[in-house]
Structure formats: structure tokens, C-alpha cells
Amino acid sequence: MNMILLWTVVCAMFVGHASAGTESIKNSVLTLGVDTSHGGAISYLVDNNDPTINLINCHDQGREVQQSYYAGPDPYRGAQWSGGPWPWNPISSGDAFGHSSTVLSLNNTGTSLYLKARPLQWALNNVPCNCTFETYITLDANGAFVRNRLINFREDETDYGARDQELPAVYTIGQLSELWTYAGDAPWTGDSLTQVSYPVPGPPWQGFTAAENWAAFTDGIPQHYGVGVYHDNISSFLGGFHRTQGKGGSTDDNTGYIAPVGVRDITHNDEFVWCYHLAIGYLATIRGYFSSRRGMPCTFPVV
Ligand SMILES: *[C@@H]1O[C@H](CO)[C@@H](O)[C@H](O)[C@H]1NC(C)=O
Ligand SMILES: *[C@@H]1O[C@H](CO)[C@@H](O)[C@H](O)[C@H]1NC(C)=O
Ligand SMILES: *[C@@H]1O[C@H](CO)[C@@H](O)[C@H](O)[C@H]1NC(C)=O
Numbered sequence: 001m002n003m004i005l006l007w008t009v010v011c012a013m014f015v016g017h018a019s020a021g022t023e024s025i026k027n028s029v030l031t032l033g034v035d036t037s038h039g040g041a042i043s044y045l046v047d048n049n050d051p052t053i054n055l056i057n058c059h060d061q062g063r064e065v066q067q068s069y070y071a072g073p074d075p076y077r078g079a080q081w082s083g084g085p086w087p088w089n090p091i092s093s094g095d096a097f098g099h100s101s102t103v104l105s106l107n108n109t110g111t112s113l114y115l116k117a118r119p120l121q122w123a124l125n126n127v128p129c130n131c132t133f134e135t136y137i138t139l140d141a142n143g144a145f146v147r148n149r150l151i152n153f154r155e156d157e158t159d160y161g162a163r164d165q166e167l168p169a170v171y172t173i174g175q176l177s178e179l180w181t182y183a184g185d186a187p188w189t190g191d192s193l194t195q196v197s198y199p200v201p202g203p204p205w206q207g208f209t210a211a212e213n214w215a216a217f218t219d220g221i222p223q224h225y226g227v228g229v230y231h232d233n234i235s236s237f238l239g240g241f242h243r244t245q246g247k248g249g250s251t252d253d254n255t256g257y258i259a260p261v262g263v264r265d266i267t268h269n270d271e272f273v274w275c276y277h278l279a280i281g282y283l284a285t286i287r288g289y290f291s292s293r294r295g296m297p298c299t300f301p302v303v
């Protein structure tokens with residue numbers, strides 16, 4: 001519990017300026033930061049026009065925008081979380097007991113950011129995963145292109161089968177409580193967008209179809225300002241909201257959640273490369289951004 005309070009303090013320090021532990025890259029529109037004291041999870045995303053508002057929710061180590069993978073066995077080494085058994089589940093920031101994942105290397109060129117970390121098992125007490133997480137982030141206009149690589153080196157060679165994976169999980173601030181996507185049958189034609197309704201409070205989250213492979217959380221003003229996530233080829237999404245809609249910032253418990261959901265069998269020696277885009281701005285701008293960045297090659301750069 002103390003560590004969760006500490007984490008709240010760390011995250012609060014991001015507001016308005018980059019603190020020790022934050023590595024950020026910036027272009028003319030936005031600034032994006034990762035928290036190197038918590039495994040390099042993406043913890044900071046601001047519009048340079050209003051740097052007092054961090055659009056990412058960092059209430060605890062399970063939030064932010066980060067890598068998290070699921071595989072068997074279930075439970076893994078007796079793990080319990082949320083009132084039940086929990087499987088093999090390394091995540092970028094750290095574990096539910098307040099320990100932080102370790103950053104192994106970092107290269108911040110000012111416009112691109114590379115990071116390699118040794119993650120912890122979410123539901124175990126300070127147990128590093130026999131795997132590494134790498135991330136390579138570049139900025140482009142009002143968005144970011146994020147490439148991830150998992151390299152697994154588990155001793156247990158059992159194939160536990162495919163599971164749903166959050167690719168990625170995006171937690172946004174409570175001020176943004178309208179969930180938007182395109183759910184019709186004429187994608188990329190400029191057809192009317194769809195507002196997704198969801199039960200409050202989540203979890204559990206609402207499943208929905210994102211026919212243009214993206215969704216965004218926005219505020220309620222007419223042009224709908226917010227944050228969107230796009231994943232090439234994935235149209236199966238989860239979304240929802242935890243606690244009080246329409247208010248709250250980066251450190252509050254209120255949060256929106258969006259995840260493009262892919263299915264993958266994370267085997268003992270898997271090497272999994274996958275990519276997504278984030279974008280900020282008005283809803284029409286976010287949609288236009290994703291439209292023009294469809295099908296970008298998803299390879300991990302040589303580092
Ligand atoms: C950092 O990244 C840049 C651009 O990709 C590369 O040229 C440089 O060699 C890297 N530096 C280190 C220390 O890895
Ligand atoms: C991780 O790898 C090390 C070295 O091979 C091994 O000693 C350890 O038991 C492994 N742990 C797990 C959880 O696979
Ligand atoms: C999306 O599908 C295209 C066409 O099948 C494929 O070339 C591309 O690699 C896929 N992208 C991702 C991120 O899976």
C-alpha cells in the first residue's frame with residue numbers, strides 16, 4: 001500500500017515538467033515520456049499547448065500504457081490477484097506488491113526513444129520474468145508510433161496455448177469519458193462515427209468492434225478532444241471506465257480503458273514484435289491521423 005502512495009507521488013511530479021525518472025521526447029505538437037523508475041512504461045503524454053494536463057492515467061502500476069502478456073500456467077507459482085488464481089503475466093511497470101521492473105538500457109535521441117527492461121510478474125512478490133521487453137518510440141505530427149518486442153526465455157517449455165493479449169492496454173484520465181470508434185460496415189469512407197456505451201464501473205470491460213482498428217476516449221465538448229489508439233488489423237477491442245466519469249487527472253483513480261485485443265500463444269522462447277499508434281487531438285483529427293498511417297511496416301529496428 002505504501003508503494004502505491006509513493007507511486008502516486010512520483011506520477012504527480014510529471015505534471016507540468018519532466019521529473020527525475022522520466023525520459024521524454026518531444027515534437028512541435030506533443031511530448032511523450034516513459035518512467036524509467038517503473039520499467040519504462042509510457043506515463044506521460046501531453047499536448048504542448050496545455051502541458052499542465054497529462055492525458056495518461058498513472059494511478060497505480062497497473063495503469064499507464066505498457067506491455068503486459070498472458071500465458072499459462074494458471075495459477076503461475078501460486079499467484080493470486082483480484083480474488084482468484086493468476087497466470088504468467090509479466091508487465092512493464094512492476095508488480096502488484098509495489099516493486100518496479102528494471103530498465104536494462106535506454107537510448108533517448110530527443111526524437112526517438114529505445115528502452116529495454118526486465119519486467120516483473122504482476123501477481124507475484126518481486127519475481128522477475130525470464131524475458132525482456134523492448135520498446136522503440138518515434139513521434140510524428142500529433143501521434144506516436146510504438147514498436148514493442150518481447151523475447152521470452154522461460155525454462156518451462158510447456159505450450160499452454162493461445163490467450164487474449166492487450167495490444168496494448170491504454171489508461172486515460174477521467175476527464176475523457178466518451179468512448180468513440182467506427183463500428184459500421186463502410187470503414188475509411190468518412191461514415192459517421194459510433195459512440196460506444198459501456199457499463200460503469202468497469203472492469204469487466206465492454207467488448208466492441210472497431211472496424212477501422214482504432215478507438216479514442218474524448219471529452220464531451222462538441223469537437224471531442226482526446227486520445228486514440230490504433231492497431232493494424234485488430235478490430236476486437238475492449239473499453240470501459242472505472243469510477244466517476246468526466247473528472248480526474250493523471251493520479252486519480254477515475255480512468256478510461258481501451259485495449260485492442262489480439263490472440264497469441266506466448267511460448268517459452270517466443271519473440272513477439274508488434275506495433276501500435278497513439279494520437280491526440282480532436283476526434284476527426286485522430287481518425288485522419290490513423291487513416292494515413294495504416295499498414296506502416298512493423299519491424300523492430302536494429303539497436
Ligand atoms: C542511439 O540511437 C541512435 C539512432 O537510432 C543511434 O544512431 C545510436 O547509435 C544509438 N546510441 C546508442 C548508444 O545505442
Ligand atoms: C530463469 O532462468 C534462470 C537461469 O536459466 C533459472 O535459474 C530460473 O529458474 C528461471 N526462472 C524461471 C521462473 O523460469
Ligand atoms: C496486417 O495485415 C497485413 C496484410 O495481411 C500484413 O502485411 C501486416 O503485416 C499486418 N500487420 C500487423 C501489424 O499485423
